[in-house]
Amino acid sequence: MNDLSRDKKRLKPTSHERKQAEGDIKRMATCSFLELRGVSFAYQRGTNALESIDLTLPQGAFLSIMGPNGAGKTTLLKILAGILKPDGGTVRLLGEEIEPSFRTFARFAYVPQFLLFPMDLRVIDFVLLARTGSTLTGQVKGWDVKKAFESLERVGCQQFWNQDVSHLSGGERQKVFLAKALAQDTPVLLIDEPVTHLDLKNQEEILCLLRSLVREEGKKIVAVMHDLNHALHHTDTVILLKGGKLYAAGQSSEVLTPTTIGEVFGVEVEDRDGWIVPRFK
Amino acid sequence: MALVSLLYLSSGVISIPLSEVVHVLGRWITVNREMGGDRIVAQVAVLQIRLPRLLAALLVGGGLAISGTAYQGLFQNRLADPFTTGVSAGAVLGCTLALILGFSQGVWGLGGITLFSFGGALGTSFIVFLVLGVMRRASTATILLIGISLNFFLSAVVSLLLFFNRNRMESIVLWTMGSVATATMEKVLFALPFLVLGSLGLYFSSRFLDYLALGEEFARAHGIPVTKARFRLILFASLVSSVCVSLSGVVGFVGLVTPNMARILVGTKHRILFLYSFLLGMLFLLLADLLAKTLLVPAEIPIGILTSLIGVPVFAGLIWRYSRRIY
Numbered sequence: 313m314n315d316l317s318r319d320k321k322r323l324k325p326t327s328h329e330r331k332q333a334e335g336d337i338k339r340m341a342t343c344s345f346l347e348l349r350g351v352s353f354a355y356q357r358g359t360n361a362l363e364s365i366d367l368t369l370p371q372g373a374f375l376s377i378m379g380p381n382g383a384g385k386t387t388l389l390k391i392l393a394g395i396l397k398p399d400g401g402t403v404r405l406l407g408e409e410i411e412p413s414f415r416t417f418a419r420f421a422y423v424p425q426f427l428l429f430p431m432d433l434r435v436i437d438f439v440l441l442a443r444t445g446s447t448l449t450g451q452v453k454g455w456d457v458k459k460a461f462e463s464l465e466r467v468g469c470q471q472f473w474n475q476d477v478s479h480l481s482g483g484e485r486q487k488v489f490l491a492k493a494l495a496q497d498t499p500v501l502l503i504d505e506p507v508t509h510l511d512l513k514n515q516e517e518i519l520c521l522l523r524s525l526v527r528e529e530g531k532k533i534v535a536v537m538h539d540l541n542h543a544l545h546h547t548d549t550v551i552l553l554k555g556g557k558l559y560a561a562g563q564s565s566e567v568l569t570p571t572t573i574g575e576v577f578g579v580e581v582e583d584r585d586g587w588i589v590p591r592f593k
Numbered sequence: 594m595a596l597v598s599l600l601y602l603s604s605g606v607i608s609i610p611l612s613e614v615v616h617v618l619g620r621w622i623t624v625n626r627e628m629g630g631d632r633i634v635a636q637v638a639v640l641q642i643r644l645p646r647l648l649a650a651l652l653v654g655g656g657l658a659i660s661g662t663a664y665q666g667l668f669q670n671r672l673a674d675p676f677t678t679g680v681s682a683g684a685v686l687g688c689t690l691a692l693i694l695g696f697s698q699g700v701w702g703l704g705g706i707t708l709f710s711f712g713g714a715l716g717t718s719f720i721v722f723l724v725l726g727v728m729r730r731a732s733t734a735t736i737l738l739i740g741i742s743l744n745f746f747l748s749a750v751v752s753l754l755l756f757f758n759r760n761r762m763e764s765i766v767l768w769t770m771g772s773v774a775t776a777t778m779e780k781v782l783f784a785l786p787f788l789v790l791g792s793l794g795l796y797f798s799s800r801f802l803d804y805l806a807l808g809e810e811f812a813r814a815h816g817i818p819v820t821k822a823r824f825r826l827i828l829f830a831s832l833v834s835s836v837c838v839s840l841s842g843v844v845g846f847v848g849l850v851t852p853n854m855a856r857i858l859v860g861t862k863h864r865i866l867f868l869y870s871f872l873l874g875m876l877f878l879l880l881a882d883l884l885a886k887t888l889l890v891p892a893e894i895p896i897g898i899l900t901s902l903i904g905v906p907v908f909a910g911l912i913w914r915y916s917r918r919i920y
Binding site: 390394422428 | 797803804806808810856860
């Protein structure tokens with residue numbers, strides 16, 4: 313409880329941390345964004361959630377994973393986050409092979425779609441969880457608290473720091489999730505359905521925030537998305553999955569055409585001035 | 594707490610003035626143990642009967658409270674308690690076996706019952722581990738179910754044994770009510786290293802609990818080795834609760850109520866939560882035992898009864914408090 317006031321030590325990142333961040337940036341410039349080699353995963357024997365996916369995306373900063381329900385979008389994201397271990401194949405994100413370990417956590421921040429919060433968990437304590445993964449008993453330092461408040465401010469939620477997370481609205485909660493991911497200070501954010509279930513205003517706010525993170529801070533984002541227009545207008549690269557298999561991947565504007573969308577989702581759509589609209593009969 | 598402890602030492606069948614208690618303790622600490630004949634009663638009462646009992650109450654209270662905290666965090670369920678994994682049922686089985694097989698004599702000044710119940714509790718934990726080892730990807734709900742089923746199974750075995758040995762029934766039932774009255778210095782010293790080891794183990798795993806409390810996936814995404822962490826937490830929590838059960842029998846509610854009280858007081862950070870629930874647990878059991886031995890002098894109420902009698906209203910208050918909040 314008194315962690316915030318008591319720890320005044322270390323208000324700057326260590327030289328090791330700075331070097332690590334510089335190394336990250338260098339590597340990001342030279343390696344291809346995402347490489348999947350024969351990645352497959354099955355929750356149960358016999359039913360593959362993902363079937364030998366091969367894919368190389370040389371470039372990209374804001375990638376969306378799209379597809380119908382049950383296509384394996386979230387599964388792929390969880391594999392990228394190191395939560396699930398693929399049954400076969402290798403995954404490389406920014407040149408680093410993903411395996412479930414502490415290193416993955418230090419480089420890729422995962423934002424879940426939903427969490428069951430324990431009671432009485434304050435926003436600031438939740439955000440601080442981003443900083444304490446490597447400590448022995450979960451103690452925080454002054455620098456960690458500073459970083460946590462900075463990220464809350466970045467998403468515009470600093471006024472909620474002392475509130476119970478479970479009392480926040482859906483939009484606020486999503487922003488707090490993002491703040492936690494930002495506090496992790498990783499070059500890549502992996503986000504599961506950032507704007508699903510949110511109202512129009514919150515959708516806009518969060519998408520703008522994500523875009524500014526990409527543009528101004530050079531972060532890379534991989535997000536599972538449902539809204540075709542969001543993907544078309546906000547993200548630069550798309551992976552389209554269907555039934556656990558890769559259907560298409562590439563530039564958003566090239567992949568998301570009425571033809572491919574019709575084939576993947578089984579719905580007739582048309583392009584109206586750059587907006588994808590279902591064709592009503 | 595020091596005050597309550599002194600009060601505890603002074604009260605009982607023979608009431609000893611506080612000054613006398615302080616005097617005896619002072620002598621004991623300075624290893625000057627020769628005392629006048631008029632003080633021998635006080636000395637015996639305080640040092641040989643009440644001090645071990647006090648220490649046992651403190652250890653059991655604190656131990657049950659921290660293992661309760663660990664289980665509640667681990668199972669993401671505020672209703673979990675130290676006996677969720679069947680530890681108490683295992684201990685009762687051990688105690689029953691000791692009584693039926695006639696192992697009332699023990700070694701190192703420890704009763705057979707203590708050793709057997711400790712063995713029973715540890716054995717049960719070991720079975721849980723075996724199951725965990727086989728099912729490496731078991732979810733917390735599965736572990737909880739395994740523990741509860743094991744509890745029922747072992748209770749059934751105890752009932753069966755009792756059914757064939759009705760003459761021993763009374764002593765076993767009395768033991769399951771829990772009491773620290775039979776504590777001796779030997780028992781306390783036997784329990785202490787295990788308790789310290791388990792408590793330190795839990796304290797240094799507290800960061801795991803912070804993440805596991807938000808779910809397995811969340812923990813995995815933060816680089817927590819979930820299977821290993823769970824294994825470690827159950828190991829230490831079982832160790833602590835086994836020792837507590839062997840020291841005092843089944844004392845209910847401390848492990849359930851005190852972690853919840855601590856949570857309300859200090860929030861969800863397990864590092865701090867452990868410290869507070871340890872202290873609260875000590876205080877809770879101390880007060881309960883103080884009441885147990887003073888309410889009906891010279892008779893004593895088994896402490897398990899009192900903890901539940903105090904625990905239930907507190908718990909009802911908790912539920913009332915939370916029912917008004919929306920989750």
